[in-house]
Amino acid sequence: MARMGIAELVGSAQALSAAGQGALAAELYRDWAGQNPDDPLLHAVHFNRGVLLADAGDLAGAVEAFSAAIRRRPEFLPPYINLGAACEKLGAKAQAYGHWAHVSGSLAGVTSETVAYKATALKQMAQVLEGGRQLAAAEDALRQVAELTPWQRDVVQHWISLRQRQCQWPLLVPVAGHDRAALLRRIAPLSMACLADDPLMQLAVAVAHVREDVGTPEQFRVTADFAGRIGEVPGRRLRIGYLSSDLRDHAIGSLMAEMFGLHDRSAVEVFVYYCGIPQEDATKLRIRTSVEHWRDITALDDAAAEALMLGDGIDILVDVNGHTRSARTRLLARRPAPIIVNWLGYPGSMGSPYHHYIIADPHIIPEGSERFYSETVLRLPCYQPNDRRRPTAGAVPPRRADHGLPEDGTVFCSFNGTQKITPFVFARWMAILRDVPGSVLWLLKSCDEVEDRLRAHAASAGIAPERLVFAPIVAAHEHLARYALADLFLDTLPYGAHTTASDALWTGVPVLTVPGRGFAGRVCASLVHAAGLPDLVCASAEEYVARGIALGRDRAALAAHRDRLVAGRDTALLFDTPRLVRELETLFRRMWDDFAMGRLKQPDLTNLETYLELGAAMDHDAVETSFQPDYDARWQAARARRHAYAPLPADGRC
Secondary structure, X not given: OOOOOHHHHHHHHHHHHHOOOHHHHHHHHHHHHHHOOOOOOHHHHHHHHHHXXXXXXXXXXXXHHHHHHXXXXXXXXXXXXXXXXXXXXXXXXXXXXXXXXXHHHHOXXXXXXXXXXXXXXXXXXXXXXXXXXXXXXXXXXXXXXXXXXXXXXXXXXXXHHHHHHOOOXXXXXXXXXXXXXXXXXXXXXXXXXXXXXXXXXXXXXXXXXXXXXXXXXXXXXXXXXXXXHOOXXXXXXXXXXXXXXXXXXXXXXXXXXXXXXXXXXXXXXXXXXXXXXXXXXXXXXXXXXXXXXXXXXXXXXXXXXXXXXXXXXXXXXXXXXXXXXXXXXXXXXXXXXXXXXXXXXXXXXXXXXXXXXXEEOOOOOOOOOHHHOOOEEEEOXXXXXXXXXXXXXXXXXXXXXXXXXXXXXXXXXXXXXXXXXXXHHHHXXXXXXXXOOOOEEEEEOOOHHHHHHHHHHHHHOOOOHHHEEEEOOOOHHHHHHHHHHOOEEEOOOOOOOOHHHHHHHHOOOOEEEOOOOOOOOOXXXXXXXXXOOHHHEOOOHHHHHHHHHHHHHOHHHHXXXXXXXXXXXXXXXXXXXXXXXXXXXXXXXXXXXXXXXXXXXXXXXXXXXXXXXXXXXXXXXXXXXXXXXXXXXXXXXXXXXXXXXXXXXXXXXX
């Protein structure tokens, strides 16, 4: 071993790692280091060993190796970055932040290498700051990254998301030499859904995200590769796979907890492919014990996960993440099943060539709106499942005084994330408070700086800042119990209440909403209809304000709505989960018949790069698209202006 040169050592270790023997490669580095304690490149050997150990999940070993590299050569910066990552995964976030801050503060000379190190450290620091709810500091760290390095899509997406969560208005201010249009061309699909109710722009952004951020794998399947599957299904059950990182103590897990056990096991075989955090909780346990096959693919790479799904013979794979955190979209791009479905996790079109269907309902995607979706649209009576076993109240009824709420005043609430609050929505809320004396608006707590900002906006609108009350984050059962203190839930737009709305309706709190054009802005209206309160679905922003004021002044009317909700809970469509599962299975059979008969449609992604350019030139901060009567005319005018410079193919989208 002592006679092995460094080049031979690295080559041998790389060969072992490529053959799937990373543990042996790490041992090779360890043994070589022990026999060559004075080698000038020993720091690099320790660093390489740490990388292998971290990849294998041996975080304690990785910490030891990276620390050894630092002791050997303190000015060598890469192990600080990796050591920070290992510490973060071990829960030592303060230590992680310290290692990254050391890198950021150690770089005096400016070279391409040192700039890259600093940018990486700042990005990692931003993650820790965000997790600690230091949103402004996280935003500033990302701004520095943008100024240091060529513009990166993940940086702009994270930066915009942070500004949305802080209610920084206007949202799209120039940064690092990039104007609003440049930012919009790189915005993440979820942020676009929160920014503007423009379903054509949302589709164009989704397509760009798939093209630029997901990419095309070297190997993938086409429909013909699954032709042999057609003859199998008549003799067996349909194999349905659900892919999600959120089947746990999460909004999606809480919605789906009951439905898996209601599947007809004589007709379908249910698989879950879980790709989320490893921690156990009651919701995850409940789901895992209610399905026939639970596969944890979190630690598997895309090739291994694909092989598992192909081995299971999945016929229909339901993507319950979409464009959300921890999604495995690159895995889906390999097409591990003949049919891939977009449902529940992401409220909009995936804009991918491999998502064949999107499941909605007649309220969310009304007839005539299919052009905003690359997938084939199929509809349930109500698209959202619900868990009928979730609690309705705590053991001890909460009191308003314990939550800083007035005993006699009307309590409006909106427990959506702050990223869903726009200046237009906030102005409507202030108009309602202004005309309902003694009322308060109960919002979900974010962080002190966001609360201060919203209270300042309230003061500038003539509303006493203390009329905004912020509810701290608590356990799910406590959160559901405190809904009883609210009189009326006020929805947001363009991204409305989804799980939060069904929680409110389940606990008897009426919800006031006005639907928009896009998926995210129409879910709440669907839920309110399905709960039996169609009269609380408004036709305009003006009606939303007027109804909010009228109901806020008439708590007897609100009590009547509450009574209707409670009395109808056992019969309401919204909470008829057995019916939803039956209807869902009917859709699955229809999808399979389409595939078997050669009717499976290829998603239409025509001309959407052009529409992204056109949409990026529009000022979505200044105009509330939801209520523009000339929505199509706006896009047609943009097309006409573009046509003056270059031909724009007609595609029938507008």
